[in-house]
Amino acid sequence: MEDFTYSRPASLSDAVAVHGNADDAMYMAGGQTLIPVLKQGLAMPTDVIDLGAVWQLDGIAVSGGTVTIGAMTRHAVVAASNDVGRAIPALATLAGGIGDAQVRNRGTIGGSLANNDPSADYPAAVLGLNATVVTDRRELAAGGYFDGMFATSLEPGEIITAVKFPVPEKAGYAKFPNPASRYALVGVFVAKTASGVRVAATGAGQDGVFRVTVLEDALNDDFRAAPLRDVTIPEDNLMTDMHADAAYRAHLIGVMTARAVARANGRD
DSSP: OOOOEEEOOSSHHHHHHHHHHSSSEEEESSOTTHHHHHHTTSOOOSEEEEOTTOGGGOOEEEETTEEEEETTOBHHHHHHOHHHHHHOHHHHHHHHTSSOHHHHTTOBHHHHHHHTOTTOSHHHHHHHTTOEEEESSOEEEHHHHBOSTTOBSOOTTOOEEEEEEEOOSEEEEEEEEOTTTOOEEEEEEEEEETTEEEEEEESSBTTSOEEOHHHHHHHHHOOSSGGGGGOOOOOTTBOOOSSOOHHHHHHHHHHHHHHHHHHHTTOO
């Protein structure tokens, strides 16, 4: 690990100011990815700006059919939130299945989305619910936020401040986790809304999270798990690695979608 200057500003404006005065700064949320990256020498910033003391970035609010979660809110807090559990139970379930207890009590929703790991859980919820990613500069719709594996449309120095999730009519999440890391080998978030069904898959795509339109079409016709058995999931652009090939991931997408729909319909 190379030397760097560490700071822990107490406000969003102070964090932005520190970043602007640094040569090559990186923000740190929960540190679940950044700290290992620093240890391995894969990143060598001059400054690390810890956002942990920025109180404006923490908290959960439900108002007018929208659940707003501050970027520095820990996974464990989302999982245990009665407000989230009542408004979008699938989102609380998703948060409760991230990593292990240590990860859930350190990792944050903003850090997860800024990193955009192709096997992370939260991207599936953001894309599946058509959420809005709020930053210190603008608001980004889910469809325009993700930009490939470990890539987003965030500009240098831009900070995620919150995520706004519309409350759906029904929603469910199911994943097949890697038994070691608990990352999703395949995870699927299904949301039924007034404008139609959205199905988002994580852990499977070569470019990260994506919508599965063939399943959306099937569920718009019949929002039940049983008819999905007849849907073929295209293997194009699915990952093949040491854990599973594209064909197996395609199969798992169908299985996890059926489970997510069953949960959305109250038949877990």
